[in-house]
Amino acid sequence: MTVALDDVRLGRGLGRRFYERPVLEVARDLVGCVVSHDGCAGVIVETEAYHDSEPACHAFVGLTPRTSTLFGPPGRAYVYRSYGVHALLNAVTEPEGVGAAVLIRALEPMAGIELMRRRRGVERVERLCSGPGNLTQALGIELLYNGCDLARGPVQITERPAAWREVRTEVDRRIGITRAVELPWRFCAAQSRFLSRPVRRREV
DNA sequence: CATGGGATTGACT
């Protein structure tokens, strides 16, 4: 028997002030915060930053129907389908008019682990949310949440629990992209066993 | 309106 979401005390939802900052700061500060949805929750252990000034970001092409969420108000979810298969969850950052977001890439499962196992068809806790497509499947996050307010839900991001307040982060290059590959815009909780891939070259 | 390319994953060699 594992912890149910109802038995977990979630902290305050992160508000517009938190997200309306440079995307690199938000990406770093989101490590240790909690994502929860529909009976499940996990601590963010891996993020990546994307900004309209660099070509790996969807917003690089400018304002289109697809990118309108990215250019919209900070603190909303940007959810899109990847490779026709997976829904990927991002948190929109920076002031309105700037296209930037933080991709949530991995969680350390915290509550609703049995439900995650059923949704994923995987046993090992370390593999339930280790990857951007895996974690949305584990939490039941779908495309229709694109544009939703992450402080209100249905997908919620809340402040760091006490045990994560001093988490140390490591920086690395982003994964799975073909352009702007050199930017060290991936942030990982140091020593975490729940990452999508190990930290390769720690950049300072 | 046709085309092509993914911010991925898991199964397989």
Add this chain to the structure above:
DNA sequence: GTCAATCCCATGC
């Protein structure tokens, strides 16, 4: 290590 699955959407004719 390779590779297919499969859908959204930007682009170009």
